[in-house]
Amino acid sequence: MARRGSRYSLERVQARARRVRHPREAGLPRRLIWWSWQALAALARPAAFAVLVALAGFSAFDGMRHLNPVADMPDRAGRVNDAFASLAPDAATAASIWSNELETAMQPRAGLPPDNALAASLLAAFEPIAGRERFSSLIWAELHARSPGEAEAVLRALPVWVRQQELDSVWNERMRQAAALAASEAAAGMAPATVRTRLNRASRLYETIHASHAAFFAGHEDGALNLALLPGLSAGTGELWLQSDEMATLAHCPAGEALECALARMGRDAGAGQGARLLRAALLAGQVDDAFRSELQLANEQTLRAIASELGAVARYTSNIDAIRLTALLETPQDAARLRRLSLEAGPRTLALAHFHGRGALALDRGEDILPSPVTAEAWERFVLAGVFAALAFGIVLAALTSAFSVRVTGRAGLGQRIDIAMRELLLGRKV
Incomplete structure (x- = not known):
């Protein structure tokens, strides 16, 4: 105071x-x-x-x-979608390609399971293959009895928000109708009736097999897994029994098989165990070519552990079967990291991407995409x-x-x- x-x-x-x-x-x-x-x-x-x-x-x-400028920053997700869209110049051709490939994947084959793994990946890839906007434009043309060119001209003349509203309405309605036809994924409703029937039958028949191989690759089973029962891993050559880590260690280590022994022992590793089992499965199923197999045989334990960890991540983004089949894209140990980054963006669509583009799919990855500040x-x-x-x-x-x-x-x-x-x-x- x-x-x-x-x-x-x-x-x-x-x-x-x-x-x-x-x-x-x-x-x-x-x-x-x-x-x-x-x-x-x-x-x-x-x-x-x-x-x-x-x-x-x-x-x-x-x-x-x-x-x-943000526009100059890399966009791996955009490159993945563009790769799917580049399969066909228009929506009608793209939908036809998608439908034919899906039907081929689910075609019954003597002594072999249908390729429901590829079918599941194709279902997930329907939207980028057909192109949501161009496919919606095609459906809008059919509903209004116009040619695709006329429909596109009419839609382009509308205000942007009105055009988007029209296309979204058409897409959502078609997906609702497709979902009512298919018991599984909505995109299955876009497939022919015979393919929908096969998809529904396969989802019931192979549910137990899926649970079994998921437990095996997670390291929860001590027996052996017949890879010939899994889609895309058998060429009709008989049974392909993949041994558990303990059985493989006892079988390969005394025999001096260094690569198989190292991978079997790595199965106990919490970070690389799943990937090591997947890599052993890929080697047994012939998914790994001779050049990459030779590199793996010369690789040290640290390199093998890194590859296994990357494959484990690929399986988490896709599935165990997809990860085994995707090892066919690998030519060098560095490709495993590229595959992991690609599968992070493509997710369950990765197998479909590899199906269409082969090893060229890895070219969509351009490194870690470290963005400039x-x-x-x-x-x-x-x-x-x-x-x-x-x-x-x-x-x-x-x-x-x-x-x-x-x-x-x-x-x-x-x-x-x-x-x-x-x-x-x-x-x-x-x-x-």
């Missing part, structure tokens, strides 16, 4: 104010100067605050203009400057609040009150 006799106590300041003349008691020149000072004093703080806020906003906006040095400088201006603006508000609190607590006049009484005495003068 300020002492009563303090020069800047509120009581002393108020007493001084009572001794100052009222503006109407002063002469005209003094009044004009006083009013000018009052206007300046009243506007100074708000004007300074507004200028600082404006400068902060301008600096931030200018900094955003110096950011790296969008904040350039110029942008950073402007953002820092914007922060300084914003801090100064906040400081003005904080100073006003602090001064008001100080006056209330201490009873001592603030700086603004001191300047005000001094200017009153100077410009208006004291009463006689």
Whole structure:
């Protein structure tokens, strides 16, 4: 608390104010100067605050203009979709290719299971293969009895939001109709009736097999798995029994088979165990070519562990069967990481992508896609400057609040009150 006799106590300041003349008691020149000072004093703080806020906003906006453009950043997901869309020039051809490939995958073959793994991947890839927008445009043309060219011209003439609404409505309705036809995935409803029947039968017949191989590759079974029962892993050459880790260790290690022994022992590893079993399955099923097999035989344990870890990740993004079959794309140990990154984006569509593009599918991956920082040095400088201006603006508000609190607590006049009484005495003068 300020002492009563303090020069800047509120009581002393108020007493001084009572001794100052009222503006109407002063002469005209003094009044004009006083009013000018009052206007300046009243506007100074708000004007300074507004200028600082404006400068902060301008600096931030200018900094955003110096950011790296997002359009130039790599887009692996876009490349995957483009690879599917490039299979056909129009929606009708794309749908025909998709339907034919799906029917071929589910075609009954003597002594072999239908390729329902590829069929599942094709079902997941229907949208990017057909192209949602161009397929919806084709359906819209059929509904309105127009040719595809006329329909596209009409749709292009509509406002963007109306066109998108029309295409979304057509797509959603067709998917609803397809879902009503298929017991599994909605895209199955777009397939011929015979293929839908085979898909539904396969999902029932191979449910037990799927559960069995999932447990085996997870390391929960000690027996052996017949790979010939799994789709796409047998060429009619008889049974292909993949031994458990313990059985493989006992069989291969005393025989001096270094690669198989190393992979079998790696099965106990929590991080690489699943991938090691998948790699052993790929070697047994002939999915690995001779050149890559030779590289694996020369690889050290660290390299094998890295490849196995990558294959385990591929299986998590796709499936165990897909991961085994996708090892056919690998030519070098580095390709395993590329396959993992590709499967991260393509997901269950990866096997279909490899089916259409072969080893060229790995070319869609261009490394880790390490994005350059969008904040350039110029942008950073402007953002820092914007922060300084914003801090100064906040400081003005904080100073006003602090001064008001100080006056209330201490009873001592603030700086603004001191300047005000001094200017009153100077410009208006004291009463006689």
